[in-house]
Amino acid sequence: MSELTATQKDKLMADLRVVVADAEELLKLTAGDLNESTAGLRERLQRRLSDAKHSLLTLQASATEKAKAAGHAADDYVHDNPWRAIAVGACVGMVVGLLIGRR
Helix, strand or coil, X not given: CCCCCHHHHHHHHHHHHHHHHHHHHHHHHCCCCCCHHHHHHHHHHHHHHXXXXXXXXXXXXXXXXXXXXXXXXHHHHHXXXXXXXXXXXXXXXXXXXXHHHCC
């Protein structure tokens, strides 16, 4: 499986948050139901919800650590190669300026 992009990870995390919120609301709505099958379903749902929350927190922590590492790597590169960083920034600025100027 290919690695997920940052946008895909953000969307996945947002979708998981929605699912968790919906599941918690469902649990609250069925709290008064004393049916045996409903009680078993609620227990399984609570376990899976807890697992999903843990997975979501793990994914968020991993994404945060990777973003921090990328930021530190970029910072180190700029400190080691200041003139290259300036040249790249100037080129990017020029390209953006040209694209904006065409409109």
